Amino acid sequence: MAQVSSEISSNSDENTPFDVSIIGAGPAGLFATYYAGFREMKTVILDALPEAGGQLSVLYPEKTIFDVPGYSEVLARDLVTSLVKQATRYNPLVLLGERVNDLKKGEDGVFTLSTDKRQLKTKSVLITAGVGSFSPNKLNVLNQERYEGNGIYYFVKKKEFFRNKNLLIVGGGDSAADWALNLKDVCTCIVLIHRRDQFRAHEQTVKELYNSPNVTVRTFTELKRVDGDETGLTSAVIFDNRSNMEDTIPVDCILINIGFKANLGPIANWGLAMENRAIKINGRMETNIPGIYAAGDIASPTDSVKLNLITTGFAQAALAINVAKKYVDPKAQLFPGHSSEKSA
Numbered sequence: 001m002a003q004v005s006s007e008i009s010s011n012s013d014e015n016t017p018f019d020v021s022i023i024g025a026g027p028a029g030l031f032a033t034y035y036a037g038f039r040e041m042k043t044v045i046l047d048a049l050p051e052a053g054g055q056l057s058v059l060y061p062e063k064t065i066f067d068v069p070g071y072s073e074v075l076a077r078d079l080v081t082s083l084v085k086q087a088t089r090y091n092p093l094v095l096l097g098e099r100v101n102d103l104k105k106g107e108d109g110v111f112t113l114s115t116d117k118r119q120l121k122t123k124s125v126l127i128t129a130g131v132g133s134f135s136p137n138k139l140n141v142l143n144q145e146r147y148e149g150n151g152i153y154y155f156v157k158k159k160e161f162f163r164n165k166n167l168l169i170v171g172g173g174d175s176a177a178d179w180a181l182n183l184k185d186v187c188t189c190i191v192l193i194h195r196r197d198q199f200r201a202h203e204q205t206v207k208e209l210y211n212s213p214n215v216t217v218r219t220f221t222e223l224k225r226v227d228g229d230e231t232g233l234t235s236a237v238i239f240d241n242r243s244n245m246e247d248t249i250p251v252d253c254i255l256i257n258i259g260f261k262a263n264l265g266p267i268a269n270w271g272l273a274m275e276n277r278a279i280k281i282n283g284r285m286e287t288n289i290p291g292i293y294a295a296g297d298i299a300s301p302t303d304s305v306k307l308n309l310i311t312t313g314f315a316q317a318a319l320a321i322n323v324a325k326k327y328v329d330p331k332a333q334l335f336p337g338h339s340s341e342k343s344a
């Protein structure tokens, strides 16, 4: 997993204001951090999660991405590793595990940004907070709490963790179906249960699931309870929601993939003009508050289309940082020059 230590400091004197604070270390925020360093801006990047990468690290680290320029294909986690390397080239301050709770502009035009742990002064802000902080939807089944994190999981961080395990997957969407296919050669056996017979997952993926010898798909089936011993899970009771017939199956792990709740959290209270849970931006990535910019999934361009893709965020991040550079230092050029002409 792409890890950066929770604090990397070199240009980290917190007493003088940062030129730019980047809120959210997903792909857009990481690329923005590289760009801010390239523009010689004093930079801090913060993320509520304990690791960088945003959705790529949390939701699909082991999936292959095919639409990032320059990579014909790349594992999400490998892309994050490269982005982190690129982002830290100019030694920004990196603060992970710190949610930004409050953002206020002072009379002198300098912003104060507050996390649970500190306050920082900054001349400009780039919000790359994606869909906000997200948490997985949970089931409410008997004994669940006892095995959360010790048998019951919501994310796949490492496929190898599931090697030779009997895995129960709950869900009928893309995540559940994709993980069943991705893990079918790693696990001893997989049972996928879904409460309906209609899948939200892609039709072709569902077809592949039904044709996979070590995956059993059971529709109209729900989880009732889990049981185990001090070492972890040993079995799960599932039931047919039409007949209420129960079945006890041996399981070592359960992967619950029934969606996520995205929560914009404090961002909605910062006085920013919003549209459908996203921050309105113009073609210069400016929000309604001078000095605050937005890029990536959190941004809603008023005069362009909204495409929640990694490449869209990269381009918006580069635009936002160059515009922010000129805001912070009006004598600076908007055009950054060519990175290929800068000495390493």
Ligand SMILES: Cc1cc2nc3c(=O)[nH]c(=O)nc-3n(C[C@H](O)[C@H](O)[C@H](O)COP(=O)(O)OP(=O)(O)OC[C@H]3O[C@@H](n4cnc5c(N)ncnc54)[C@H](O)[C@@H]3O)c2cc1C
Residues within 6 Å of the ligand: 023, 024, 025, 026, 027, 028, 029, 046, 047, 048, 049, 053, 054, 055, 056, 059, 060, 064, 065, 066, 067, 098, 099, 100, 101, 128, 129, 130, 131, 132, 133, 134, 264, 265, 266, 267, 295, 296, 297, 298, 308, 309, 310, 311, 313
């Ligand atoms: C299953 C799946 C597959 C996908 N596949 C592709 C693909 O193949 N190609 C593609 O282009 N796109 C794909 N996407 C979409 C892509 O992942 C997103 O467009 C991208 O992650 C958006 O990047 P971002 O940096 O804007 O936000 P995010 O990746 O969402 O990162 C935002 C970060 O901000 C942090 N944050 C939020 N609020 C705060 C706060 N108050 N304080 C501090 N930190 C905060 C969050 O913790 C998070 O880490 C996929 C998405 C999913 C779910």
